[in-house]
Amino acid sequence: DAKTTQPTSMDCAEGRAANLPCNHSTISGNEYVYWYRQIHSQGPQYIIHGLKNNETNEMASLIITEDRKSSTLILPHATLRDTAVYYCIVRANFGNEKLTFGTGTRLTIIP
């Protein structure tokens, strides 16, 4: 079962920052927070992952609270192509463990 909870859906205006929260209060010390998204009719796509420090890449930023019990994915300038279901996944980073998907957050970017 997924170890994360996310809001079912969110809207964001095009061009604004989209902030997607995730709770993972039972996360273990060796577990990372991963974010994937699934755009309609495509396979899931990796976005970013982190352990305890904030992370940024060309797609997004990941802010993890100091106690690691929650995190926020930030899409700095949302576009219509960012409309998708976003999944927050907790996973150990050694080996190649499976991904356990929850229900995710359906993000809709409003023109």
Next chain:
Amino acid sequence: EAGVTQFPSHSVIEKGQTVTLRCDPISGHDNLYWYRRVMGKEIKFLLHFVKESKQDESGMPNNRFLAERTGGTYSTLKVQPAELEDSGVYFCASSPTPGLAGGTGLYNEQFFGPGTRLTVL
């Protein structure tokens, strides 16, 4: 670089028939995963290959499902006989072996294919 490919993109069969799905991972990726999403449910893990060996098949629903990866390259997932509840989208993903990706930090990223939509009538 070519991504993960899956064939067919769609398959419509009748209950009791057999269907074989194929996945071609990214070249050089030792790890290959199968997932599926059945109607209205979450994406669920089925199994994981490391090269040609099954590392974890804990998600396989029953013995009507058979996955193979001969030679450690492409993989097939056969459903025989298919049942109505098998309808859904089957995803394949691949990833390289950790530590062998030149330190890019992406060695645990799973790259997904577009999926095969299976409809059992």
